[in-house]
């Protein structure tokens with residue numbers, strides 16, 4: 254099934270060279286494809302990935318610079334050391350929410366006939382577009398000085414640094430211990446921007462930090478505390494990553510224990526955030542990987558796809574999907 258055409262947008266979009274240009278009319282697939290030529294993989298081989306963000310309409314744009322290790326996969330870094338396209342799309346979308354919606358995003362889909370929902374029988378093979386009208390619940394979050402986000406598989410730390418510049422009160426980036434120093438160096442590299450930005454952070458400590466968190470863990474690390482407002486997972490479901498571990502990590506964060514009930518640890522359950530909305534931003538590459546993950550995830554989570562018209566009109570593309578998820582009521586820890 255093709256994705257629907259995106260409506261025309263005429264609002265202004267800040268671009269990376271600090272000039273303001275008019276958002277391009279996006280009326281068809283060709284235009285979307287042309288747009289992506291301007292931002293997809295353009296800087297993936299640069300030693301430093303730079304992006305200019307406007308924390309709000311009235312403040313000067315801020316240039317963020319994040320170190321990458323080109324070819325990191327062949328140098329023992331796995332996929333962590335480059336900024337992936339889905340992250341770029343997501344950061345631009347968050348910037349749009351800050352600029353156009355005062356930092357508040359809310360969307361409730363209405364269920365439609367023939368939708369794939371986690372309550373009905375699932376097709377054997379699930380594809381991303383099956384979710385366009387799936388489970389219905391209200392998905393909302395705010396980016397402001399009170400918000401606390403956590404990210405799984407943060408890679409270089411780009412999303413956390415950008416979110417802090419955009420005004421997120423505290424962002425906890427997590428990934429394998431391997432990238433601990435790499436992410437911390439990128440945070441330090443941009444710390445002056447975060448403290449100088451026009452956004453007031455509630456805490457005097459750095460609004461973005463890193464904590465090692467392996468998805469294969471059986472309990473939540475001490476540094477994870479209850480009450481996150483948004484869990485972000487960007488580019489973490491792909492063929493050479495054990496995606497059942499992503500599900501394990503999401504269950505740990507939302508109910509304090511993974512698929513295996515016998516590992517339940519009360520201290521970990523007390524640190525879980527069962528009501529926290531989850532945003533999974535995913536580039537579609539392999540239907541079987543996607544289908545496997547979704548089949549497993551839909552046992553525990555209600556999931557729907559954010560429709561294209563809710564995404565950024567310029568940093569939108571056909572193979573990057575935004576999924577909103579929430580732990581099902583029946584899987585929430587009873588205490």
Ligand SMILES: C[S@@+](CC[C@H](N)C(=O)[O-])C[C@H]1O[C@@H](n2cnc3c(N)ncnc32)[C@H](O)[C@@H]1O
Nearest residue numbers: 332333336337340406408428429467468487488
């Ligand atoms: C494709 S990268 C995405 C990085 C970043 N989110 C982005 O979009 O630019 C996937 C990330 O998942 C992390 N990862 C893989 N296996 C992991 C595990 N078992 N526990 C924690 N993180 C893991 C990798 O280190 C890598 O940073």
